[in-house]
Amino acid sequence: MSPSREALRVLVVSGQGGPWRAGLVKAIQADRDTVLVGHVDPGEASASVLTERPDIVSLDMAGLDAGGQAAGLVRDVLAHGPLPILLLVPPGQRRDASMAALVAGAVEVMTSPARWDLPSGSELCRRLHALSHLSLQRRERLRERERARHGSAPTAAGGVARGSTDGVVGLAASTGGPPALARVLSGLGGLPRPVVVVQHLQSGFVDGFLNWMRRESALPVELATDGAILKPGVALVVPPGLHGFVRRHRLTLRDEPVTLHRPSADVLFHSMAEQCGSSGIGVILTGMGDDGAAGLLALRRAGGITIAQDEASSAVYGMPKAAHDQGAVNQVLPLADISAEVLRASGVPVAA
Numbered sequence: 001m002s003p004s005r006e007a008l009r010v011l012v013v014s015g016q017g018g019p020w021r022a023g024l025v026k027a028i029q030a031d032r033d034t035v036l037v038g039h040v041d042p043g044e045a046s047a048s049v050l051t052e053r054p055d056i057v058s059l060d061m062a063g064l065d066a067g068g069q070a071a072g073l074v075r076d077v078l079a080h081g082p083l084p085i086l087l088l089v090p091p092g093q094r095r096d097a098s099m100a101a102l103v104a105g106a107v108e109v110m111t112s113p114a115r116w117d118l119p120s121g122s123e124l125c126r127r128l129h130a131l132s133h134l135s136l137q138r139r140e141r142l143r144e145r146e147r148a149r150h151g152s153a154p155t156a157a158g159g160v161a162r163g164s165t166d167g168v169v170g171l172a173a174s175t176g177g178p179p180a181l182a183r184v185l186s187g188l189g190g191l192p193r194p195v196v197v198v199q200h201l202q203s204g205f206v207d208g209f210l211n212w213m214r215r216e217s218a219l220p221v222e223l224a225t226d227g228a229i230l231k232p233g234v235a236l237v238v239p240p241g242l243h244g245f246v247r248r249h250r251l252t253l254r255d256e257p258v259t260l261h262r263p264s265a266d267v268l269f270h271s272m273a274e275q276c277g278s279s280g281i282g283v284i285l286t287g288m289g290d291d292g293a294a295g296l297l298a299l300r301r302a303g304g305i306t307i308a309q310d311e312a313s314s315a316v317y318g319m320p321k322a323a324h325d326q327g328a329v330n331q332v333l334p335l336a337d338i339s340a341e342v343l344r345a346s347g348v349p350v351a352a
Contacts, residue, residue: 007032008132011052012039013073014060014088020115024060024088027121034125042069046076054083056132058124059106061089061098070097071104078105084131084315088112088124099208107131107315108175111202130175130288130316167193167279168230168246169342170272170299172265174200174287176315178209180335181285182216185235187339189218193281193346194230196244196251197221198263200287203240210237226253238263245271261291265319269295278303281345283338284329286314290322297328305345306330307338 010028014021021039028036037052042064049057057077064070074085085106089098098109110127113120169191173181177199188195201209206223213221217235222228224236224244228251236251238244243263245252255262265284269292272280282299284292286309300306306329308320313335323329333341340350 007035008129009035009037009053009055010128011037011045011048011054011057012060013042013045013048013057014039014062015042015064016060016062020112021060023116023121024058024124027116027124028058028128030121031125034128042073045073046080049077049080049083056128057083057085058128059085059087059101060112061087061093061101062112064097064101068097068100071100074101074104074106084108086110086127086131095202095204096208099205099212102178102208103212109202109205127288130318167281167346168272168276169193169195169281169283169346170198170246170265170268171195171235171283171285172198172268172287172292172319173285174261174289174291174316174319176286178212180309180313180315182213183335184283184285184339184342185213185217185219185221187218188235188342190233190348191219191343191346192232192348194232195219195235196224196230196246196268197235197237198244198265198268198292199237200261200263200291201240206237206240213237224251224253227251238268243267246275247271248275259291260289264295265292266295269299273298273302273304276302276304280304281307281342283307283309283342284319284323285309285335285338286316287319288316289318292319293322293326293328296323297326300328300330307341308332309338310334 025039028034037054038048040048087098087101087106087109089109090112219233219235221235224238230249241262242253242255269282280299282296284296296306308323308329310332311317314320343350
């Protein structure tokens with residue numbers, strides 16, 4: 001069947017040949033709403049972006065482990081335009097190369113399957129189409145903000161702020177979340193509240209993610225442990241495979257309930273609704289799906305302040321849209337304005 005009129009134009013960059021690459025190509029070609037405009041080696045990627053004008057790039061990370069090659073390749077591609085880049089990461093590959101590629105501007109990661117069968121091919125195409133929803137205008141705005149952010153030195157993490165632990169700030173994100181979380185955390189200097197972070201992330205990326213957040217954040221960033229005390233001015237990251245529950249000035253970690261995502265934004269926000277009530281602040285950022293919408297609605301009904309990232313600044317307007325559509329959001333804000341609003345809601349003076 002021929003592709004539809006508005007078919008997604010995909011460029012595959014892969015140095016891995018043989019049956020695996022052939023299976024990847026077939027998986028994309030099997031989708032009627034996708035057209036494969038090329039499958040090239042890494043050295044040809046930059047030139048192919050110019051000649052083929054793809055809507056999205058799928059970058060196979062196999063063989064790109066050393067010397068910052070993947071990050072450099074991502075920067076070369078983005079130099080021609082703000083294209084979404086999906087990384088395909090072999091299961092056994094060290095995650096530092098992939099995290100460096102994400103920092104350089106790639107949007108999302110998918111673990112490569114052992115072989116491309118129908119389910120894995122469908123999952124790949126689903127992700128490609130979801131990421132393609134970044135409009136050119138929206139991606140350009142994101143890129144301009146990234147240039148502005150990198151033009152100034154990140155705020156140094158200061159001492160622990162004094163304040164009450166009653167009002168927890170919950171930050172939740174998925175696809176495109178790391179740069180968005182880094183932006184929010186960089187603007188929270190002086191926050192007198194604990195922060196709990198939920199990011200949908202595979203376990204192998206934890207160290208790279210934490211290092212990234214620590215470099216950018218105006219607050220200390222720590223990986224949460226079961227029973228960790230919620231300290232004002234400290235951000236705790238809920239580890240992959242576990243849920244984070246706010247419980248009496250502590251963060252409890254559990255592997256139940258069984259949900260699509262662990263950690264789950266819904267679980268965190270529901271616990272904040274129960275424990276914090278009107279003193280809780282919930283923020284939902286860019287991400288695929290609807291995790292967090294129900295929990296944020298519970299927090300709003302409990303009197304808490306709820307904020308969603310707007311469509312223009314979201315890499316993928318899935319989770320924020322679901323929360324907005326369910327009536328769970330007090331305010332919809334551009335990413336650049338969220339930190340200041342959290343500070344204002346916490347009683348911290350912010351310049352107009």
